[in-house]
Amino acid sequence: MAECWGLPELMCNFPQLSSGTLRAMRKGIDGGFRDIVRQWSDVIDAATAPLQLFLNFLEDLFTGAPWPLVMIAVLAVVWAGSRQLKTVIGTAIALVLIGVFGLWSDTMTTLAMVAVATLVAILIGLPLGILMARSNRFQAFLSPVLDVMQTLPSFVYLIPVVVIFGIGKVPGLIAVVIYAVPPMIRLTNLGIRLVDREVIEAADAFGADPRQKLWGVQLPLSLPTIMTGVNQTIMMSLSMVVVASMVGVGGLGKNVLQAITNQYFTVGFLNGFALVAIAIVFDRTSQAFGKRLQKHTEVAHD
Amino acid sequence: MTDPLEDARQRSGIEIRHLYKIFGTNPGRFIKRVKEGMTKEELNDRHNHVLGLQDINLSLPPGEISVIMGLSGSGKSTLIRHINGLIEPTAGEVLYEGRDVVAMKGAELREFRRTKTAMVFQKFALLPHRTVLENTLYGLDIRGVPRAEAEPVARAWIERVGLSGFEENYPNQLSGGMQQRVGLARALANDADILLMDEAFSALDPLIRMDMQKVLLELQQELQKTIIFITHDLDEALRLGDSIAILRDGKLEQVGTGQDIVLRPANDVNRGRVIRASRLARPLAEGEAPPEFRVDGYRVLERVAREMAAAGVAQATVLDRKGVATGVIDSEAILNAMVTPAEAP
Ligand SMILES: Nc1ncnc2c1ncn2[C@@H]1O[C@H](COP(=O)(O)OP(=O)(O)O)[C@@H](O)[C@H]1O
Ligand SMILES: [Mg+2]
Numbered sequence: 001m002a003e004c005w006g007l008p009e010l011m012c013n014f015p016q017l018s019s020g021t022l023r024a025m026r027k028g029i030d031g032g033f034r035d036i037v038r039q040w041s042d043v044i045d046a047a048t049a050p051l052q053l054f055l056n057f058l059e060d061l062f063t064g065a066p067w068p069l070v071m072i073a074v075l076a077v078v079w080a081g082s083r084q085l086k087t088v089i090g091t092a093i094a095l096v097l098i099g100v101f102g103l104w105s106d107t108m109t110t111l112a113m114v115a116v117a118t119l120v121a122i123l124i125g126l127p128l129g130i131l132m133a134r135s136n137r138f139q140a141f142l143s144p145v146l147d148v149m150q151t152l153p154s155f156v157y158l159i160p161v162v163v164i165f166g167i168g169k170v171p172g173l174i175a176v177v178i179y180a181v182p183p184m185i186r187l188t189n190l191g192i193r194l195v196d197r198e199v200i201e202a203a204d205a206f207g208a209d210p211r212q213k214l215w216g217v218q219l220p221l222s223l224p225t226i227m228t229g230v231n232q233t234i235m236m237s238l239s240m241v242v243v244a245s246m247v248g249v250g251g252l253g254k255n256v257l258q259a260i261t262n263q264y265f266t267v268g269f270l271n272g273f274a275l276v277a278i279a280i281v282f283d284r285t286s287q288a289f290g291k292r293l294q295k296h297t298e299v300a301h302d
Numbered sequence: 303m304t305d306p307l308e309d310a311r312q313r314s315g316i317e318i319r320h321l322y323k324i325f326g327t328n329p330g331r332f333i334k335r336v337k338e339g340m341t342k343e344e345l346n347d348r349h350n351h352v353l354g355l356q357d358i359n360l361s362l363p364p365g366e367i368s369v370i371m372g373l374s375g376s377g378k379s380t381l382i383r384h385i386n387g388l389i390e391p392t393a394g395e396v397l398y399e400g401r402d403v404v405a406m407k408g409a410e411l412r413e414f415r416r417t418k419t420a421m422v423f424q425k426f427a428l429l430p431h432r433t434v435l436e437n438t439l440y441g442l443d444i445r446g447v448p449r450a451e452a453e454p455v456a457r458a459w460i461e462r463v464g465l466s467g468f469e470e471n472y473p474n475q476l477s478g479g480m481q482q483r484v485g486l487a488r489a490l491a492n493d494a495d496i497l498l499m500d501e502a503f504s505a506l507d508p509l510i511r512m513d514m515q516k517v518l519l520e521l522q523q524e525l526q527k528t529i530i531f532i533t534h535d536l537d538e539a540l541r542l543g544d545s546i547a548i549l550r551d552g553k554l555e556q557v558g559t560g561q562d563i564v565l566r567p568a569n570d571v572n573r574g575r576v577i578r579a580s581r582l583a584r585p586l587a588e589g590e591a592p593p594e595f596r597v598d599g600y601r602v603l604e605r606v607a608r609e610m611a612a613a614g615v616a617q618a619t620v621l622d623r624k625g626v627a628t629g630v631i632d633s634e635a636i637l638n639a640m641v642t643p644a645e646a647p
Contacts, residue, residue, distance in 0.1 A: 202427035205386055206441045206492065207416030209409075216443075220431045296431050296472045 037164050048170045055116050055169055062108035070108065071095055078281060082288035090284070094277040103274050109251035110241055111278065113169075117176040117237040122230060125181045129188020129229075130214065139189065146182045154179050154243045162247055172249030179243075180236040187229030191222025227290030234282045238275060313364035314399040315528060316385060316496065321358040321394030323380055323552075326351030329392045337393070342551060354380045356552045358394070364495075365526040369543030371533055377552040378532045382500050385530060386419040387411045398496070416445050420489035424501040426481045428473040434460060434484050435469040441492035452491075459487040463517065479510035483517075490521070497529045504533065508600060509623060515541055536576040537600075540564070574604035574639075582639055583620035583629030592627055593617040599628060607636050 004012040017025075037044070062070060071092070078091045098107050132139045157175045165171035195218050203217045219226075245253035252271045259268030324332055324345070332340070332351055342353040355377050362368040372378050383389040384396055387403050396403040398418065406414055420441060428437050435456055436443075442452035460469055463483040473481050482502065489497055503511045515538065522529065533539050539546050540560040547557045556563065564577075580599030586592060595615040597606045599622050610618055610633055617632045 196427075198423060198425055198427040199429060201388060202421070202423060202429070203444075204388060205415060205419070205421040205498075206444050207412040207414075208444050209412055212444055217429065221429075296474065 033163060044165065048165065048174075051116070051120070051173060052170050055112065055173060058116055059109055059112040062112045063105050067099065067104060078285045081285040083292065084284070084288055087281070087284045087288065091281045094281060098274050098277065101270050101274075103252065103255075103271065106251045106255060106271070107274055107278065110238075110253065110275070113173065113176070113241055113244075113249060113251060114234065114237045114278070114282075117173055117180060117240075118230065118234050120173070120177045121181040121184050121233045121237070124177065125184025125229065125233065126188055126226070129185045129226075130192065132185060132189040133192035133218075142185070146186060149178070149182050154240055155246075158243070158247055167248045169249055172244035172247050175244050175247065176237050176240040176249075179240040180233045183232035183236065184226075184229040187232070188222070188226050191225030191229075192218045194225065195221045224290050224294040227286060227293060231283060231286040231290065234286060235279060238279050238282070242275070313495070313528070315364045316362040316530075317395075317397040318358050318360040318362070318381075318384070319395045319397065321355055321381075321384060321396065322392045323354040323377075323384070323389065324351050324392045325354050333392050354552055355384075355391070358554055360547055360554060360557065362528060362530060363545070364528045366544040367522060367529040367531055367542050369531045369533060369539040369546045370549055371536065371539045371543075371546055372549035373534060376549045378534075378549055379500055380552075381549065382498050382530055382532055385496065385498055386415050386421065416441070416492075418494050419496040419498060420492040420494040421498040421500070422482070422485045422489045422502040424504055426473070426478075426485045426505075428481055428484055428488070430473055433470050433472055434465060434476070434487075437473065437484050438487045438491050440488055441494075455493075456487070456491050459491045460484075462490070462521070463487045479506050479514065482506060482514060486514075486517070490525075495528055497527045499529065499531045501532050501534070503538065504535070511538070512623070518542065536563075537578050537581075540581075574607070575602050577603050577639055579603060579606045579620050579631055579636075580622065580628060582635050583631050584635075585629050590630075592619045593630060595619070596621055596627075597631065599623070603636050603639060606631065607633065610636075 016022075074095065075088055075092060079088050082088070098104060128142070132142050154175075157178050161171050161175045161178070165174060199217060199221065200213065203213050208216065241249060241251065242253035242256050245251070245257045252275050255271040256268055256275070258264065259271065322333060322336060323329075324336065326332075326349070329351060332345060332349060336345060336353060336356070342356070345351050345353050358381060360368075370378050370381060380389060384391055385398075385403065387406060391404055394404065401414075403411075403414065429440060432440065435453070438460055439447075439449070439452040439456035442455065457469065460466060463486050465480060465483050465487065468476065468480065473484065476484070482505075485502070489499075503514045506514060518529075519542065531542055533542075540563075543560055545557065545559055546563050548555045548563065558566075578599065579597055579601050582603070583599060593615065595610065595613050595618040597609055597618045597620055599620045601609075606618070610616070616634075617630060619627045620629050620631050622628045
């Protein structure tokens, strides 16, 4: 109760809707929402089924395969992306430590989750970014939406996701994707808009149609920027994986969450470090890859 | 073999008729008033629109190099981009082979660009992620010509512009001059009738620029394309142009041969700043000793006059780029050229 300094009631406590009205409103909205979800549950299940399948497949593959095979595969990918020996060695050390401290399986679960989330974010973000670059109107519409998405606390995403999709891996995945997709969209848009106008004009002058321009000029030339978007998307999925464990995503995030609730200091830090190690590996690999892509597009030396 | 001249007579040139271009948010609103005589200044100051081109009428004959010359901002780039429809006019037509380019849309316009035109750009505008070879066959790629067919064509043009051995290099590994050779090869590989060159050599060093002019003239001897060449340099215009059109503030000021332009200039262009000493050099007379004082032939008259005045001489030996004496210039000839029409080159 605020002190009233002798003011009339209206000036003292903010005039709010009566608690009855508020309750009715909440009930109405939540109930309506739930009804809609219940009505559409078949459709929702059907729509998320492929995601579920894909996620399970990758998780089984990562956790089920013999660890030396997984390790070689990961190192090969890091080498193919970065072409840097030090990154490969760093990755090997990180993986060994993760294994030694008993986090191998959880790490693999998280890797599968991040891999699927990144893939889905790219599949959604790339076309939206391209559309955004093509239409100023669409950009004007989508920009504020992305702003809101990026400023909302990540926990907030969980609420509608849980209401619609329930608890589990796939709802977690969806929350991660929603959280991680904005940089992919933004940087695809930016990359395409930054392509040299003269080069675009040359393509036009030779009669390139919009598709030929997109695939032959705009996308290749904006690839370094798009790669930055992929990098940021990966980083954001990794950080969201912890939050998403609240709705049933397993892996390192779940351990961190349990450590917080139970005050397990060591477990919390070990899992945290494993997440950081993965983040660094992803970051270095994708950045080095982006740099290599940029080699030929750099400005001329005279 | 057909006679190329006979051939040219039957080929279509380009006819530009009553072309207007107004830049701004609502050009259509002002076109009528501009046609009735509203000035560029009024349009700009009162209505915030830019009058880019004003009633351009120009015939560009087939198989010839037509030069369009003008100062920066005079509308040269705007004009040349109407020929392949990169810019849409506010009013007017551009006729080629009986069709109006202005009226072409979408697929028809793309087809026209793919088969009838090719363009060379001031800043080269090469595709940085494609090799020299891939850049050269870009036009053919766009047309859907299979690589196996396009590659030999591209290689042949790369050789013609003197870049053999650089096929696998990327543009950023080449000097400016070499990059523009790629630009030229890319345009020629398209085998189009019309070649649009927007200040194609302006970004190059003087020496390399002369080289490229030579390359272009040699190629043109054989190819007889309809070339539209844009420049702001009178020397280049005179060297290349079968005819020259001068554009000023979006209006055509004068159209004619190089001789016409030099002998009967339509306005007070500062001749001292555009004519080069080499143009006035006369050969040494029999037994005449070359003057001691020497000037560079590529300097403009104003500069040469200043140098000669500073040295207190009335005569000077004109050197070419290699430092070889090509003739004599005297202050009387310079003065004459600067105030009255010069001798024909
Ligand atoms: N998109 C545009 N919007 C407004 N003004 C333009 C635009 N393009 C060109 N202009 C103006 O038209 C004039 C001619 O430009 P341009 O054709 O590029 O000249 P040039 O090639 O002879 O240097 C300039 O004054 C320029 O500012
Ligand atoms: Mg220009």
